[in-house]
Amino acid sequence: MTKEHPKWFQSWFDTSYYHLLYKHRNFKEAEFFIKNIVAYLNLEKGDSVLDLACGKGRHSIFLNSLGFHVTGLDLSKNSIEHAKTNESNSLHFKVHDMRDPFKSKFEVVFNLFTSFGYFEKDEDNFKVIQTIKSSLKHNGIGVIDFMNSPVVIDNLVAHNTYEANEVKFELKRNYKNGFITKDIQVKDAGKTFHFKEKVRAYTFEDFEIMLSNVGLHLLDCFGSYKLDPFNIKTSERLILIFMAND
Template sequence: MSTEHTAWFAAWFNHPLYLKLYSHRDASEARRCVETILKETSLAPQATPTPHILDVACGAGRHALEFSRRGFNVTANDLSPYLINCTRAHAEKEGLGITCTRQDMRTLDIDGSYELAVQLFSSFGYFDRNEDDAQVIQQVYRHLKPGGWYALDLINPAHLEKTLIPHSEKQVDELTVIEERSIANGRVKKEISITGPDGTHRFSESVRLFSSASIRTLLEQEGFEIVRILGDYGGTPFDSEHSPRMLLLSRKP
């Protein structure tokens, strides 16, 4: 396993170009996802006490901010100093009382317990070892109250295999972005080259792919009960061949 300082996610997610490249993942997409999760879990901010929500790998805070705007108590966590600072800055600008933490998801140790934990936009499966993925789920389980929900959002590998674009080039403002994508050894990999006025930057992504059966087994081994699986952020039922996403909604007994 790479160290935090050399792992692909530590380098890429801590660089300002990351948000530039993924600017199309916007607040409207986050709103749709949050609305679907709240509909499926029946959680409401009017409950007494107000439900607490943990965003395990919040990135720049799209989903954490949306939950907070709706009146929930939110804790947002991420390993990247850059991204957690973005979340904190957005929350302060909007006057939202989000608690921000910077921790490795494998060793989460946050005070309190939660009615809902979310792990969205393919923020699971980064590590080389299966044991690390299991450890993440163990930590989420430990932080949930009995009856608490876990919303885990993954790529559907069957759909990805049919739609993967091996090579693409695009302009993002003054930047030229070249992306090379492949699937090998159960992972989807991307090599990214970004050229701008200050030269060329290169980054990598490598995310483990899970079938619905394999992730179900992993969740159940750690104690979760699968309630349903959705196929997109709008709440369409999961279809193993055609759904772009695999949004699993599980509960801690």
């Protein structure tokens, strides 16, 4: 039997280059958003929180410091290994595929910083919505922080370069067949590597349908980490707040 080639999201997010390219998406940004969203949601200390696709755990770690019991799940072994150095009685990390249901239920489930739309088939992306639903307690709250696809598509930079720590990145972006693709060439110490990101450009309306199909009720929608109201024409982010109450 031939071994299947790893999917882009299995290889790219597991590299140190992903973390280098997105190094401005740091703890400071995570803390700013979490402070705002926790105040808005009026959560109580001790509430249990799932950070689905947590990466190295920047949101999980800060949520835990605020007094919540936090579980972070991610597919990337390297990111989870890194996150685990912060584990405590009330902070746990685990390698887990977000398409598969998780065994516990939580007061809040977060899916943050465009950790959605990675799969070719809509039914696989929908599995992530089902995981969120099945991980929520009755009256539990879900938060998905996605890009505002129409604005991202309108402002797509076709080509640019970036350099950090003597690593050179060449980035090419396009929008085709409903997917935003970023081709990433990395030059490091005389070697060249190729990666990509390919994200389904779901819109507010697509999420409305997916959420209602599993009985999740949309409560609110914000357009930035400052929690400005969502505007489909101008907002950078699409931050959906919803409840499981059926």
